Amino acid sequence: MTPTFGVLGPVVAWDETGGPVELKGPRHRAVLARLIVARGRVVPVGVIVDDLWVDPPAGAKGAVRTFVSALRRALEPQRAARSAATLLVTDGPGYALRAGPESVDAWRFENTVAEAATAAPGRALELLDEALGWWRGPSYAEFAGESWAHAERTRLEELRLSAVERRAEARLAVGLAVEAVPDLDAFVAEHPWREGAWRLLALALYRSGRQGEALAVLRRARELLAGELGIDPSPELTSLETDILRRDDRLELDPDRMWERAAAAYDRTVASGARARLESTVGLLRSLAVAGGSGLAAAREQRLATIVAAERLGDPELTARVIGAYDVPAIWTRSDDPEQAALIVAAAERTLARLSPGDHDTARARLLASALNGVFMHTFHRSGLAPERDAIGRELITLSARHGFVNFEVLGHLVRLQALGALGDFAGADEHAAAADDLAARHERPLVAVFTTWYRAMRAAATGASDADAEAGYRAAAKLLDGSGMPGLEDGILPLALLCLRVSRGLPATFDAGTDWGPYEPWARPHLLLAEGRPDDAAAALRRIPDPPRDLLVEALWSLIEHAAAAVGDTRLIERARIELAPAAGEIAGAGSGMLTMGLRPVRG
Secondary structure, three states, X not given: OOOEEEOOOOXXXXXXXXXXXXXXXXXXXXXXXXXXXXXXXXXXXXXXXXHHOOOOOOOHHHHHHHHHHHHHHHHOOOOOOOOOOOOEEEEOOEEEEOOOOOOEHHHHHHHHHHHHHOOOHHHHHHHHHHHHOOOOOOOOHHHOOOHHHHHHHHHHHHHHHHHHHHHHHHHHHOOOHHHHHHHHHHHHHHOOXXXXXXXXHHHXXXXXXXXXXXXXXXXXXXXXXXHHHOOOOOHHHHHHHHHHHHOOHHHOOOHHHHHHHHHHHHHHHOOOOOHHHHHHHHHHHHHHHOOOOOHHHHXXXXXXXXXXXXXXXXXXHHHHHHHHHOOOOOOOOOOOOHHHHHHHHHHHHHHHHHOOOOOOHHHHHHHHHHHHHHHHHOOOOOOOOHHHHHHHHHHHHHHHHHXXXXXXXXHHHHHHHHXXXXXXXXXXXXXXXXXXXXXXXXXXXXXXXXXXXXXXXXXXXXOOOOHHHHHHHHHHHHHOOOOOOOHHHHOOHHHHHHHHHHHHOOOOOOOOOOOOOHHHHHHHHHHHHHHOOOHHHHHHHHHHOOOOOOOOOHHHHHHHHHHHHXXXXXXXXXXXXXXXXXXXXXXXXXXXXXXXXXXXXXXXX
């Protein structure tokens, strides 16, 4: 095997086992070093002679040939006698070292630094740490006074200094400001004229929470440059000092670049198909689901696939973590994808049946939070259950705050917002709306604003806002639903809210012919026909009307039925609606949805 060579320090050679190769005397090392400096080019014997001796002796060329022969025996010990050399070769008037690009540490160093220049900061940091670790001292150390080595030593030293600074930049980019400070501090002490190093040290100190020291470093740099060189600091140093004084946001890390680096590092280090990838994928989907825009729909599309993949691995504990890690709470009781929900429930039931006892407290708490969410989703089998849902919300908040389940804590506040709105306690509901908004702001949960904005529009409608202001509030809230990824909530909710407002206030229920009522068309149809002056058709529509689904809007829809039935004199349906609404006699009709209201208490029997 080909030996390797080291020039980032004293000149050495290593055999294939990593052991040192005996290079004999200093002249032998000088010949080898001179050929390495040439980087594969031929160096004439006469040039080597002039480089080795100030006053060459008469037999200098013969001595060089002797040095080369000895080097060949040391570097290619397995080469047969009289066979041509393949490493240190004769070429025309001189010699060349035909070593590969990985065979010399200086060449590897240069290539690795070049690779780091285009790599993401995390990878760049790995590359630069490795490359700088190859330095054992000054390059070509024993030939520091030789003119033939001067240019190469200078070039390599500049490359090393730049690599040290770029490593510091990479550390700052990945959030290792504290770790960067000691090396930078020593670096500027040894190389005080490098303004880039002063800038990096000041920035590292600032990001380490040491603003005063960062400013002191910049003052030292300015005084040094002015006192020793008579020059002003660069614009970069001057602007950095201004930014530090102002605590400018530009000095912080770029979240987008951090995400790109982390993703790239994850792809490099976590094997494709690994169990860790499944769990991490669920974490990504959870973040995607609460990010707003198309994220929820995209997360929903991928969630079932991750569960199926986990089940195929035959590990119920892994499957349980994959299912449970998607802690995206459900607050709206009309499912966006009932078929998928059924498949996920079935997977959860299979997994629970296979799980062994002894889960950790946090896992049990997460399961309890999920279970409370499920109980909430099923407290709509009849009207008037706002007090029960309020108790669920209270327990969710307590449990989630204790264990740091932000998403479920938000859910608890939204549940209480709905329940207290139904009970007419708008002061209490306001507190939970504010708490949900605060959590959303601190933890970047933009979808929360959809629900709190709709709540405030409903509250205004329920507490006496003018017709125009109430409608404007609903329309403004509806804009937040565009592209939210929640079709089960978005479809038809705005016209339904406006219909409830108009019916409850005795206003004409007139709407454009192309209004999309979504799933609420059956309960809107009688009112639209009444507004058109067609009571007989409205009565016929009422006779065909289905019972409202048992969800957050059940009370609002029964109230719409009761109003339409009263308008056409359908006493049977009036009585039926009053029976359904009787348990909610102490609640505001529809307000339990947190979205809309009929603006009055349900009619009592």
